[in-house]
Amino acid sequence: MKRIILASLLLLCLTGRTAAQDLDYERVHNLIIERNDAALDTLLTRWYYSGLYPADVLNYHYNELQGMEPWSIYVGKEESDLVGKLILQRVLHVHRDKVLLNLNATYDSTYMATLCQRMEVPVPTESYGDGRFVLMTQWVCEHTGRQVYLSASAMPHLVHPGYLDPASAQAVRIDSVATVLKSHLYNEGLTMHYARVPYNNIVVKCRNLEERYLLDYLRMSFTPPHGREQEGALAFTRSHLAENYRILYEGLLPYYRAHRPERLAWLEQLIRDVLNYRRMQERREREFNQVSRLL
Numbered sequence: 262m263k264r265i266i267l268a269s270l271l272l273l274c275l276t277g278r279t280a281a282q283d284l285d286y287e288r289v290h291n292l293i294i295e296r297n298d299a300a301l302d303t304l305l306t307r308w309y310y311s312g313l314y315p316a317d318v319l320n321y322h323y324n325e326l327q328g329m330e331p332w333s334i335y336v337g338k339e340e341s342d343l344v345g346k347l348i349l350q351r352v353l354h355v356h357r358d359k360v361l362l363n364l365n366a367t368y369d370s371t372y373m374a375t376l377c378q379r380m381e382v383p384v385p386t387e388s389y390g391d392g393r394f395v396l397m398t399q400w401v402c403e404h405t406g407r408q409v410y411l412s413a414s415a416m417p418h419l420v421h422p423g424y425l426d427p428a429s430a431q432a433v434r435i436d437s438v439a440t441v442l443k444s445h446l447y448n449e450g451l452t453m454h455y456a457r458v459p460y461n462n463i464v465v466k467c468r469n470l471e472e473r474y475l476l477d478y479l480r481m482s483f484t485p486p487h488g489r490e491q492e493g494a495l496a497f498t499r500s501h502l503a504e505n506y507r508i509l510y511e512g513l514l515p516y517y518r519a520h521r522p523e524r525l526a527w528l529e530q531l532i533r534d535v536l537n538y539r540r541m542q543e544r545r546e547r548e549f550n551q552v553s554r555l556l
Contacts, residue, residue: 284313286340289347294369302351305344309352319345320478321502325412325451326356328469333408334380335452336398339365342412362401364393380405391422392435399442402455409455411446413505416453419443450474450509463516466509471524476531479506479538503542506535 292301308314322345337343350357366372377384382404389396402409419439421432446453447462450469510532517525
């Protein structure tokens with residue numbers, strides 16, 4: 262798998278193509294709803310082999326799945342949380358045991374019924390509407406026998422939508438469920454793991470960091486995206502993803518000082534790597550945008 266990922270990195274550097282505007286996530290959404298697997302596979306394959314899908318983002322998605330237990334469920338808020346994982350499963354044929362739940366598609370009754378069957382949970386009797394992310398996630402966590410994971414970036418979204426009146430019955434319900442849900446979520450590095458019984462997640466973080474994650478790509482340089490990523494299909498920037506690594510590393514510093522002093526220098530070097538990576542990506546994007554304005 263490491264060879265496949267590094268080959269993607271080389272292809273990306275040679276092609277220089279990471280145009281976020283060419284990644285039509287709405288098309289992915291429609292193909293999922295239409296259950297057009299052949300067209301979806303063709304699209305994802307083209308994105309991967311052309312270098313359109315950023316290789317460093319693909320590595321991040323790989324590490325998310327790599328830290329999860331076999332046959333578990335990943336809950337994604339929208340297509341941007343899942344496209345990299347779909348490429349890994351459908352194009353590279355890795356981590357195919359994981360179930361990817363796209364909450365943005367759960368309004369479709371057929372999609373919902375199919376996913377509930379895979380997750381071994383009953384089909385909800387309501388669509389959840391505005392509170393889909395919180396309420397559907399809680400439904401799955403309560404009813405499945407599988408392990409459930411969310412992105413480490415999901416916590417800010419575990420609230421009622423901002424356009425709802427905070428005093429409304431729906432907003433109060435969403436916030437109440439979110440409070441219970443968050444009390445069962447444990448950070449394992451790049452993902453949040455739902456667990457009914459408390460456990461030592463520090464040990465799992467160390468395992469993921471030392472044994473499971475592929476981290477070499479954080480020392481590499483990439484061609485920046487064309488234009489401003491936040492206006493394209495990639496709603497998050499590379500520096501944002503790198504920030505999740507930094508939070509993981511720095512959060513483990515006290516533990517390594519107290520219990521793993523022989524590995525402390527290694528962890529500190531990882532922190533320097535990710536900080537240099539962020540600076541490099543931000544500098545290259547600024548340079549690219551300056552050149553773009555001259556064209």
